[in-house]
Amino acid sequence: MAKKNTPPALAPASAWFARGCHVGPEPEQDLRRNLIALRAAGVLDDFLDLDPVEAARSTVLHPRDQDAGPGASARRLFEARWRLSDDVTVRAQLTTYEPQQHRRKDGAGVAWVLAAQAERVWDELWPSPATMFWPDSDRVEWDHEAVPGLPGLRLRAANRLPKDDDEVRRLLRECVRDGWYVHVVVHEAMTPDAQGQQPVTRFLPPGLRHRVVEHRATPEQAQIADFALKRDLGVRLPRGGAVVLPTVPPVEGYEAERFTVRNVFLDGSEPAELLARIVEAAASARPLPDEAEQALTRLRKGWHLLTPDEELAHAQDMVAKYAEALEAMTLSRDRYREAAEAAQAALAETGGADGAPRPPSAHPARKADGSPLNVFAKTFGRFRDPAK
Numbered sequence: 001m002a003k004k005n006t007p008p009a010l011a012p013a014s015a016w017f018a019r020g021c022h023v024g025p026e027p028e029q030d031l032r033r034n035l036i037a038l039r040a041a042g043v044l045d046d047f048l049d050l051d052p053v054e055a056a057r058s059t060v061l062h063p064r065d066q067d068a069g070p071g072a073s074a075r076r077l078f079e080a081r082w083r084l085s086d087d088v089t090v091r092a093q094l095t096t097y098e099p100q101q102h103r104r105k106d107g108a109g110v111a112w113v114l115a116a117q118a119e120r121v122w123d124e125l126w127p128s129p130a131t132m133f134w135p136d137s138d139r140v141e142w143d144h145e146a147v148p149g150l151p152g153l154r155l156r157a158a159n160r161l162p163k164d165d166d167e168v169r170r171l172l173r174e175c176v177r178d179g180w181y182v183h184v185v186v187h188e189a190m191t192p193d194a195q196g197q198q199p200v201t202r203f204l205p206p207g208l209r210h211r212v213v214e215h216r217a218t219p220e221q222a223q224i225a226d227f228a229l230k231r232d233l234g235v236r237l238p239r240g241g242a243v244v245l246p247t248v249p250p251v252e253g254y255e256a257e258r259f260t261v262r263n264v265f266l267d268g269s270e271p272a273e274l275l276a277r278i279v280e281a282a283a284s285a286r287p288l289p290d291e292a293e294q295a296l297t298r299l300r301k302g303w304h305l306l307t308p309d310e311e312l313a314h315a316q317d318m319v320a321k322y323a324e325a326l327e328a329m330t331l332s333r334d335r336y337r338e339a340a341e342a343a344q345a346a347l348a349e350t351g352g353a354d355g356a357p358r359p360p361s362a363h364p365a366r367k368a369d370g371s372p373l374n375v376f377a378k379t380f381g382r383f384r385d386p387a388k
Contacts, residue, residue: 157214
């Protein structure tokens with residue numbers, strides 16, 4: 001019998017997620033300093049710094065969601081809540097992990113996963129949740145992205161393609177399997193100046209700047225990159241142009257020609273056509289990586305940073321649940337007591353109150369319904385079926 005293929009879950013339109021690796025010496029300290037500063041400035045309503053073990057103990061997940069916990073390799077769990085100008089509340093969790101969990105080649109740095117949820121569809125003009133946790137400074141290298149078996153990429157930089165042909169193919173294949181980010185490859189028609197070497201992603205709306213990875217091919221890599229993309233992914237890289245890479249499985253509506261830009265001028269000006277294609281790709285329904293799905297489940301069902309109104313509603317809900325549990329225990333106790341009394345009555349009817357057997361009856365010709373066996377059956381039958 002053929003197995004039924006389950007389509008991958010799609011990223012919710014109100015969610016924002018990212019992952020990366022901090023390669024500095026004190027990642028959690030960098031997080032705390034930035035969170036404290038933003039709360040003092042009124043940017044954040046509040047934040048929490050939690051031990052993941054204690055946070056997991058205080059979170060009750062449905063059995064089917066148990067795998068959504070932070071895991072044994074989690075170091076710290078941070079929660080933050082902020083409101084936007086149009087009175088939309090955003091809740092976000094960032095968890096730091098030991099590096100081996102995320103397969104960094106060199107074993108350096110601390111991995112992190114971030115999930116945010118807004119009260120309505122996400123607007124890319126909103127601030128990036130990454131900069132609500134991490135300082136928006138080049139001096140803190142929190143934006144490294146690890147591709148398995150390859151050197152880490154950066155979210156805020158133009159990443160050079162490897163010099164080795166096989167490494168180029170391997171990198172691009174891994175990138176299309178990555179559902180976390182939109183990947184774009186840009187070819188330099190000629191070696192650009194300092195302005196042209198800046199990433200084009202800096203022109204993106206704030207909410208997209210940390211969800212896009214930019215790759216750069218040097219003038220000499222035109223044929224190498226084009227061949228690798230055509231052979232493995234079915235897309236082309238024009239000389240001096242760019243292409244937004246597809247995903248695996250492909251996003252519905254993706255057309256290689258539509259997401260290919262013929263000319264990108266790397267002179268420091270804003271590449272409007274390329275930016276439009278990136279925004280369109282990011283807005284399309286994209287497959288949700290398993291780890292991102294777990295992070296969203298943890299955010300929704302394991303949230304600790306409650307407002308006063310939410311705390312009151314939570315307390316009222318807990319009181320109602322305890323009342324229901326107490327009522328169920330009381331009903332169960334009463335049923336057990338009735339069953340015990342019925343059993344005693346049945347024993348008394350068949351063998352006397354002291355358990356001694358009764359003498360034979362002077363009228364042995366009893367109806368079958370009055371036999372001791374039927375007495376037991378009737379007595380306990382009433383408690384098998386509550387309707388009786």
